[in-house]
Amino acid sequence: MAKTLMPTDGVSLAAEANRTWDTVEVDPITLRVIGGALNSMAKEMAQVLYRMAYSSLIRESEDLGAGIFDVNGRELCESDSTPMHCGSIPAYIRGVNRRLAGTYKPGDVILHNHPYHGAAHSPDYGVIIPIFWEGEHIGFAGCTGHVSDIGGNFPGLCMDVVDVWAEGKLMDSMKIYDGGVRNDMLIQHILDNVRTPEQNRGDLEALIACSRIGEKRFIELLEKYGLDVVMSAADRWMDYSEEMLRSRIRAIPNGSYEAPIGYLDDDGKNRGVPLKVAVRVQVEDEDVLIDLTGSNDQVPTAFNVPFEGSVLPVAVSAIRTILLDEHLTEEFVPQNDGCFRPVRAYAPEGTIFNPDFPASCFARFSQVNRIFDSINLALAPVLPERAIAGSSAALCAIAYSGLAEDGESYWVYIEINEGSYGARNGKDGMDAVDALMANTRNNPIEELELNHAMRAERYELRDESPAPGQWRGGIGSVRTWYMETDTFLGSEADNRTDPPAGALGGGDGASGSFIRNPGTPDEEVLFSKVTQEVIHAGDRLEIRMPSGGGFGDPFLRDPFAVLSDVWDEYLTAEEARQDYGVVVNTDNWTVDAEATEQLRGSRVAS
Template sequence: MTALDPRGVSLAGTAPGTHTTVEVDPITLRVIGGALNSIAKEMAQILYRMAYSSLIRESEDLGAGIFDVNGRELCESDSTPMHCGSIPAYIRGIDRRLAGTYRPGDVVLHNHPYHGAAHSPDYGIVIPIFFGGVHVGFAGCTGHVSDVGGNFPGLCMDVVDVWAEGKLLDSAKIYDGGVRNDALIQHVLDNVRTPEQNLGDLEALIACARLGERRFTELLERYGLDVVMSAADRWMDYSEEMLRRRIRQVPDGEYAAPVSYLDDDGKNRDVPLAVAVTVRVEGDEVVVDLTGSNPQVPTAFNVPFEGSVLPTVASAIRTLLLDEALTEEFVPQNDGCFRPAKAYAPEGTLFNPDFPASCFARFSQINRVFDSINLALADVLPDRAVAGSSAALCAIAYSGLAPDGQSYWVYIEINEGSYGGRNGKDGLDCVDSLMANTRNNPIEEVELNHAMLAERYELRDEPPAPGRWRGGVGSVRQWRMLTDTFMGTEADNRTDPPRGLAGGHDGLPGSFVRNAGTDREEVLYSKVTQERCADGDTLEIRLPSGGGYGDPFERDPAAVLDDVLDEYLSADDARTHYGVVVDVAAGTVDREASTRLRAAAR
């Protein structure tokens, strides 16, 4: 990235297109708004139902939407915020090379992390949309493919630079004016370990974008370019104003989260990496400043600024201030939500690395930024902030040579963490948190297709973090390998556990253990590169549990009893952490004894 304005950079698009602005009546406005949302959702359905790799097909690690000629987002699918929020940056990266050359029938493949991509495994497909012979917009989608070549299968951590990550595809026209470039596509497939999966995913991405192109063109044919784009402008302005209205209700000021620390960079062991987040609120705008965060590192554990940091900041501010559970009005997700939220990160740091540093493994860092934004604003948003969440996407790539000896099998799994408690609600258990929003992969699907046996998959045994509203519980999963298997990870165990809020207790860190409970037990680092698990070895993965919110001694005794009966807590836990005396056999609370115990503790 070039030098950044210290006031911050926004993800919002540039000026509107060339349409003529017209008045749109309220009914037509709502119809067009509904149509845009439906287009994005249908695009995502096509993608995840057609995809070959389990990460897209089962976990829905994807994004799709429609964008105007300047890359402003008109609508996005209800999938991973990172994928949707980064597509405008993909378009800007593609435009720098192809602007002025687009033709009907073009299909562009892009994954360059220094030119807009979220990271190189997220293939982006962008199709220019033409109407009446004029370029009016784009249909775009992204999905995480199983392998992009490079040093190691699936995931890479200890790599020297961005070229070592895999095949970089910078604004490559795989269809030019409707003519398919088979030689280029074959070249891409010849440089990955999972050519069949990648080809299936590529065709699914193309089908997704083509559907968006067709549906948006149909909308233009029905209502006309001026009406549709004027309605889209109105919806974007409406979303912007709704978010700015909420920002104006936050007192102006500078709010800093406690500095948190990532485990390490995957190579320099036990050297923690600082994440410093300061949120500045001024009028109806927010700037998230990452000054003070760690310098960039010599591994893949850096973050693309435009493709990953900016979408995270926009998503965090929108999520906190326009929480759907607390906002009566419908507010669509579009370019308007990006405009008031800006970000700044000094060059040469973890969140704005200098080319050609690798930035393949960037998700635990951006989840920590999201978590820190939330914690920074906790005092001024007590009804919306959440105690510390797991905030560490746990991605693991399992791989081995396929029986044919000509390719690899690669399985990438996203393990589930948890949310912290919030004012009025307990934290969510065993779910991807913050920027992830991916689903778990069914055990049956994994066992059917790979030499792995699930011996355990459940909530962690340890009790949740105490609070008036308890923290969520992370998952624990144990795999037994049925063949020699290589493993690469880009997780973070949270050596500094998720923070409690308002008197709630901190959560729990996670762990990776090979052959747990045996005389060969070995604790692994959260980030490994091509670690070998032999046939018969087991791997136990524990994800962090979220922090609690509020004084545990103010928790409703009935809720404590429910947790005991549901085996989240023991009777001793209830007495020690909540001041509640439970008769397990009778399934009741001794309210008099509990009142005395709580009074004595106070």
């Protein structure tokens, strides 16, 4: 069952330390060297994973996470990849420990993807390797990656499914290597139950190799410095990260900060029924509670969120990102268990953010991005220098699939389309970039056209003007695919019936859309969430991603920046006049300073 909590309580991902080492003093130089080594090994793990992986989602989009963890599941380091993947691995370890604690042996390799026992969601395979030193279990090397298919009702992505078992093959703490002995029959059974066995086999081997290189590098570090020094240094780094985050929290006035109520399009089945997202940020001294009370009840589709594996990581990532923004923080602050300690989250049982077993929770990324977006908007009034306006916050994951030529398997391609960021104090929003919790890359069009019967006819920024503001909102992407063969389409996107919000006087952004055969008599607007819609050969699919909100009063925008936007065709001269109070002379591409001053002054006077 889902975790039952009192409304005043919260849950933290931070683990208690049950030390199996002696704490020693570590000099500053050694401390820095060990910190750098931990950071480097996590990055190397990720490099191994995405270079070896077969599926484009891991190989090209880098939808993965990797890191080293102590015996208690505390995160010592993580890769610079998808925050959700990295932040959920401690929960994977807790889920595995509940079954296997006390049974680990050198050479074990554990595969896990159960969303009610720590996994971010079932397509995210987690591979965990216990690390031994001088015969003692002292930690874990772990990684996760989104594989192309896990079986279940539909290829790639599924929305309209009855429960968690219908999602696909669930692996709960399964030893695919037991004391160094590979269980080939178990692995073959797993691969026999997916539609993309070749891709999954390659991805699984890449995940194993990733964790093994982490194990190897961590043991090399222990061989050089010893367990006591390495773990004492890791403790220092975790304490440092915790104190840096707590110091930023202490600067926020105590209080309860609520975001405007948001709404997700629907649950993928009950059309026209939006889902409520309620987010409250409670700041008390140096602790933060993210309270999701008031959010929608769980739904009968896959559009629910695993609490421990997805909600908790997004709460931590949002607070850390806002308060320890690398652009505004001179000191290096590593991401580790220390960042989990000041942040808790609460979601009532039986809601979309804490569903009751066995509800499906396959599709959860649009929801968690809205949590992040709402945390940011809730804190904007007290953190105007750090918060941003509303972002697209609608990760658009689409699976295209069809029967392979051999007639025995499927081809499955999962792409992430790019929305945009909202503007912030001093900076325009970033255009056509994956926003907030995802941190994934776009897949090259050439790779898809080379391997699948689809052709990209358009891939660029949206035509609509960006949201006005002293700093303008980012512009989402638009992509048009031409289908050369009948293709199944599965989507867990959210086009945002409520557009990304402007902040502190900025204008709202723009919602997204899916359109079949745009600009023709056969034009059809599709829902953002679909379950195996067929896009026929000769059809076109246009995907428009949301554009972010503006920040600050548009009439305070630098007139030269407005002129540049007109020059770059982001705005028309009329929009510059109407939205920004700037008069642009397009004959000689100058700003009419006198007319601009008069126009802006007339608004103030009125």
